[in-house]
Amino acid sequence: MENLGIDIKLLIAQLVNFVLFFFIFKKFIAKPFSKFLVEEKRKEEAKEKIDTEVKKTDEKLKTDEKLFKERLNKEKEKVIKEAREQGAKIKTDMLKETEEEVIRLKTKTKEELDKTKLQMEKDLKKEIVRLSTEIVETGLKNYLSPQITKELTQTMIKNSEKTN
Amino acid sequence: MIYSAYKLDQVEIESIIAKFPFIKIENIDNVVDKTVLAGVVIYHGSQVIDISLRGRVNSLKKKLYATVK
Numbered sequence: 001m002e003n004l005g006i007d008i009k010l011l012i013a014q015l016v017n018f019v020l021f022f023f024i025f026k027k028f029i030a031k032p033f034s035k036f037l038v039e040e041k042r043k044e045e046a047k048e049k050i051d052t053e054v055k056k057t058d059e060k061l062k063t064d065e066k067l068f069k070e071r072l073n074k075e076k077e078k079v080i081k082e083a084r085e086q087g088a089k090i091k092t093d094m095l096k097e098t099e100e101e102v103i104r105l106k107t108k109t110k111e112e113l114d115k116t117k118l119q120m121e122k123d124l125k126k127e128i129v130r131l132s133t134e135i136v137e138t139g140l141k142n143y144l145s146p147q148i149t150k151e152l153t154q155t156m157i158k159n160s161e162k163t164n
Numbered sequence: 165m166i167y168s169a170y171k172l173d174q175v176e177i178e179s180i181i182a183k184f185p186f187i188k189i190e191n192i193d194n195v196v197d198k199t200v201l202a203g204v205v206i207y208h209g210s211q212v213i214d215i216s217l218r219g220r221v222n223s224l225k226k227k228l229y230a231t232v233k
Contacts, residue, residue: 005202123231131180142219144170149169152217154201156175162183 165207167197167216172204180204184213 144152166172166180172194183186187208197205203216 122232126229129225129228129232132228133221136224137201137218137221140221144169144202144217146170148203153168153170153172153204154179156203156215156217157176157179157183160183160213163186164212 166192166194167200167205167207168194169196169198169200169202171196180206184208 166177172180177189177194180191181192184206187206199218199222201217203219205216205219206213214233
């Protein structure tokens with residue numbers, strides 16, 4: 001061995017040294033490092049899991065948002081449709097009410113006109129009677145000379161019925 | 165009281181008394197009223213005997229007004 005240039009003592013020392021180094025390395029460096037790596041891996045997995053969950057949640061949120069928007073749109077359309085229908089109904093009702101009011105007013109006006117017409121006709125007839133009798137009276141006054149008046153008076157007395 | 169358009173003469177008053185004997189000649193007071201037009205209106209107590217032209221015209225007027233109502 002010595003001829004080969006190998007020093008047994010040195011070899012043993014190196015072996016001891018190596019074993020010591022191995023134990024020290026394993027105990028104080030490799031183990032914590034391995035533990036650190038495991039921990040990191042675990043953290044990474046947890047992170048990935050969280051990311052996946054976040055992604056899933058995000059997708060779910062997007063789906064929910066889409067659904068919500070669709071529902072909102074449907075609701076909006078429904079509300080608009082209802083509003084339009086209600087508006088149309090109000091319009092129809094108002095038109096109907098207006099038509100009824102117009103008919104009522106027309107009837108009332110016609111009645112008032114008829115009443116006024118009737119009253120005017122009456123007034124006119126009264127006025128005609130008044131004027132006619134006035135004309136007759138004036139005509140008679142102009143026509144009746146003293147002679148005619150006397151003759152007429154005598155005739156009227158003569159033709160009057162006898163009363164006891 | 166007798167209303168007439170002119171002063172009645174005795175003949176006319178007598179013809180009135182002949183028609184209406186309840187009128188006494190001493191109670192007759194002839195009043196001239198031109199609005200009578202012709203004929204006479206006799207007031208005897210509360211009784212009124214209208215045989216005047218004005219009365220006829222008024223009667224006609226009432227009839228015409230009655231048709232208007």
